[in-house]
Amino acid sequence: MKSWDDRVDAVWADASGEEVGAETIARIDALAAERGVDDARAEFERAGARDSAGYPADAVVLYRRALALGLDDDHRAQCIVQLASSLRNMGEYDEALTVIQCAESLPAGSPYRDAIATVHALTLASSGRPAHGLSVALMALVPHLPRYHRSMSAYAQEIAELDA
Template sequence: MTAQEARWERRLESLWASFDDHGPGDFLRRVESLAAELPPGDAVALYELASAHDALGREEGAAALYRRALAAGLPDGRRRRAVIQLASTLRNLGRTEESIALLTAERELRSDELDDAVTAFLSLALADAGREREAAALALTALVPHLPEYRRSLTYYARALTTGDGARPGSGTAAVPGPPSAHTRAAPGP
């Protein structure tokens, strides 16, 4: 990144940090002004404009801009965010199946620090589509790695939500801690 690009990014970051200090029209004008400093059709400029429209509740315009930004070849740092944001916008516009398709494909592409965000927005879209059990299973599965205990049980319960197995008495899947640590013991179960 050049020094000029870094200054532009800092100015943009500062503007987003002060979002609540601006009226909607003022904020959009400021983003448009920053975007105009980049070449016409620049993917990053289109993405930032889309994000501004989205943040201001202008979802139809945001969706079109996200699509243009993605088509223009967003760099990796913004590409996945654009997919997440476009999918969320589509869900808000009632285009749930399109949102699910985008996020499902995104989950299969690669893994990074945004995996849980992809899963969270996919869970919301699945719930909107009437697939609540699948949504809950995805959300629980994303949560499991962040828990210090109960991983084994919650992994089983998440799987049971979509397979219909459910917890059975004596199956060793009651809310027991796992994996073992200095203050817990291993519990039986799947």
């Protein structure tokens, strides 16, 4: 028999490339029910299904619950990205930025650091601070450059000040 994670992955694979709707939510909810309402991972998957189906307000409640119940580092990072993105989509920019600050406690090597920076940049741009958002995006790119770290970092900081 496939593991719970494998079965969740199969639902998401089936939903890939098409609009997520009631069927996907029902399938995820059925899998989540196997783990109970006090399981952080189950709540995270339930949130993701609603988020993908276009119900960000419902997803936000479940993302917050998943974080409160305690997720492993990998799923916690994903939850922060998805929660902040949902809040941004709902126009709750200050809340989204507060959630992004939670990412500071993630391990330094988290593979989601760039995703968090992307949502951070988008949130700043959406909230009327596009130069600061560009600065965040540029700073996320700097470690990936073969050279020019110091100068590009300085330029990014300079650009952030344009919104002041």
